[in-house]
Amino acid sequence: MTDPRTQLIHHPYQPPEGFAAPQPGVFKASTVVFPHVAAMRSRDWKYKQGYTYGLHGTPTTFTLEERIATLEGGLQCVLVPSGLAAIANVALALLKTGDEVLIPDNAYGPNKALAEGELAAFGIAHQFYDPMEVADLAARIGERTKLVWLEAAGSVTMEFPDLIAQARLCRERGVTSALDNTWGAGLAFNAFDLDGQGLGVDISAHALTKYPSGGGDVLMGSVTTRDEALHLKIKLTHMRLGLGVGANDAEAVLRALPxxxxxxxxxxxxxxxxxxxxxxxxxxxxxxxxxxxxxxxxxxxxxxxxxxxxxxxxxxxxxxxxxxxxxxxxxxxxxxxxxxxxxxxxxxxxxxxxxxxxxxxxxxxxxxxxxxxxxxxxxxxxxxxxxxxxxxxxxxxxxxxxxx
Known part of the structure; x- marks a missing residue:
């Protein structure tokens, strides 16, 4: 290996370990290099036990996922390109033809538009319920209802629903509940423990574009859960849709979180x-x-x-x-x-x-x-x-x- 072109690409130098700084390092990759074939065949992209491909995670995105999960009070997190992508990831992971989703009438507008457009085209029904009347939500939950969206406070009109009663109703009916938690940001309340006794939602979707970024210059979203099986459903759809975020955007959010x-x-x-x-x-x-x-x-x-x-x-x-x-x-x-x-x-x-x-x-x-x-x-x-x-x-x- 005497040609400098090859030497530059395959340079043997490795920096010493032990470097520490206030901000985590930024790792950019599509290709991830494996030490040997056995490692390539043994690594499972679904878990944070190693690296397989840039779309499935790098040290930078893994770090941000873990910190967002902590902020939200959850255990697992996936990152997506926007808050709307987080909503779509949840819907496509949990709904199929013949199912129904319920959405509050004061929800984030594009969530409603997604239901009226793509989800309807896929044969997935929807209803908009009165967010200030738990009885209206209760009356609309039926056998086909597989997902209920909650939002607090309501988009634009800022009503705050009876979130505890809504979450309890979904749990009693055995319907998955997902909260658009962008307003609360993991700071106003714990979406997974609303009453201090463990009653909460199943999924928290978050537009990291807003408070976690803080600069008005990053588009990103997250989906956080506490249930491993539910997380795996979301992550499998996440992989199949090819969702991912850029390392520099992840760095910007990591820098803003403190x-x-x-x-x-x-x-x-x-x-x-x-x-x-x-x-x-x-x-x-x-x-x-x-x-x-x-x-x-x-x-x-x-x-x-x-x-x-x-x-x-x-x-x-x-x-x-x-x-x-x-x-x-x-x-x-x-x-x-x-x-x-x-x-x-x-x-x-x-x-x-x-x-x-x-x-x-x-x-x-x-x-x-x-x-x-x-x-x-x-x-x-x-x-x-x-x-x-x-x-x-x-x-x-x-x-x-x-x-x-």
């Missing part, structure tokens, strides 16, 4: 402060934030999140919505959003920049929820700016577009 609790609390505090101020503004007919007394599902939020919080006042993420009074036109609401300077128009949340989105709620729900005032809904998500500056930004936009 600060997730600090960022979550800061954005939670900011959201509560602004929500309380917004509740005093005549232009806003209703403020939707589960930690505010009188908000839809506030008692359920207190039951689950208050009990899980060492300070006793619960955690509630960095989101809230306002219902702008119906006396203002849709054009005026759009003008209000356009007039905001610090709040940027954009989807997602959990990053350093505050965001705002106006929604056509009537087009998103089967019927107008009775607990919501009439008007136009606008959702705010907190970044890391000073609360006083964000409050001033909302005030100046109201002065321009929403005259008293």
């Amino acid at each position: 600060s997730i609790a600090l960022r979550y609390r800061a954005q939670d505090d900011a959201a509560r402060a602004l929500a309380r101020w917004c509740a005093q503004q005549p232009a806003f007919a209703q403020v939707l934030h589960p930690a505010l007394p009188g908000a839809p599902g506030h008692a359920h939020w207190q039951q689950v999140c208050g009990a899980a919080d060492a300070r006793g006042n619960g955690a509630a993420a960095g989101l809230f919505s306002v219902m702008i009074d119906e006396r203002y036109s849709a054009a005026q609401v759009d003008a209000f959003c356009d007039a905001l300077q610090l709040f940027k128009l954009g989807y997602s949340w959990g990053g350093p920049v505050s965001l705002v989105v106006p929604y056509d709620l009537a087009a998103m729900r089967q019927r107008w929820p009775a607990h919501l005032a009439r008007g136009t809904l606008v959702r705010f998500s907190m970044g890391l700016e000073a609360v006083a500056d964000l409050q001033a930004d909302i005030a100046q936009a109201m002065a321009k577009a929403l005259p008293a």
Whole structure:
């Protein structure tokens, strides 16, 4: 081996072991090299006992999976390219032609669209249930129901359901329950132990795009479980679909995780402060934030999140919505959003920049929820700016577009 081209590829040097640093190393691979044929034939990609191919895991992705499982209170985790991919991974692993999935009417919109599109085309039925009425969920569970999605708080409208009663109902009926836990982020409550006595959901799906990433620059999701057999079902589908994440994206989330609790609390505090101020503004007919007394599902939020919080006042993420009074036109609401300077128009949340989105709620729900005032809904998500500056930004936009 004298040719430098070959020497560069097959260089014998190996760095010494024992290197340690605050951040784990980043391993990028499609091909994984085996020491001998016996090792190639003996390694099982389904378990973290060795490496077989980059899509099945590297030290970087294994490390992130283990840390997300710990954050969520689970035992096993798989990583996928987005939060929606996590939802799809669960659905395709557990549902087949003739089965049925139940989804709350206030669920993340693409989850509902997946049921109406691809799942329906596969012969999988779906129903949307009232998330604030456990009796409605109970009435809809039938022999074909194989999966029930839960969401807390609800997407956009921020209702907090009776999560404990929903999880108990699914367990009693023998139906697998899956929670979109992006809002809670593993911090507001333990999805696998909602009541402190082991009652919880079977699956937690999480958009790591949001709080775990924290930078608004990574797309990733996770599916976490506590049951080995359930995990294996999900992982087999994960493999067959060819789902994987890039090492640099995994590195970004690993780097952000140590600060997730600090960022979550800061954005939670900011959201509560602004929500309380917004509740005093005549232009806003209703403020939707589960930690505010009188908000839809506030008692359920207190039951689950208050009990899980060492300070006793619960955690509630960095989101809230306002219902702008119906006396203002849709054009005026759009003008209000356009007039905001610090709040940027954009989807997602959990990053350093505050965001705002106006929604056509009537087009998103089967019927107008009775607990919501009439008007136009606008959702705010907190970044890391000073609360006083964000409050001033909302005030100046109201002065321009929403005259008293």
